[in-house]
Amino acid sequence: MQEPVTWEITVNGNTYTAQAGQQIKVSLQGSSFAWSAESPIDVPINAYVTYEYVAQPQSGTVTPSSPNVTVNYVVKQTYTR
Numbered sequence: 001m002q003e004p005v006t007w008e009i010t011v012n013g014n015t016y017t018a019q020a021g022q023q024i025k026v027s028l029q030g031s032s033f034a035w036s037a038e039s040p041i042d043v044p045i046n047a048y049v050t051y052e053y054v055a056q057p058q059s060g061t062v063t064p065s066s067p068n069v070t071v072n073y074v075v076k077q078t079y080t081r
Helices: none
Strands: 006-011 014-019 033-037 041-044 049-056 059-062 072-080
Touching: none
Parallel strands: none
Antiparallel strands: 006 014, 006 033, 033 059, 041 049, 049 072
């Protein structure tokens, strides 16, 4: 049985994890915080194929005037054995 695919984001030094397809919501008090998303993520499809997903964007800053971030993961490469 294949393990669930997870992804993580780091905000203000704290790491949050979710399964693929799930959102991560973080509530922070303060001015602005740097964030970064885990990237790339290798996902084995079967014994022969692995997809490499890359976060877009991979990092940034959250501010009170721009408190929401959307990170999309896209397939960058497919590896075969």
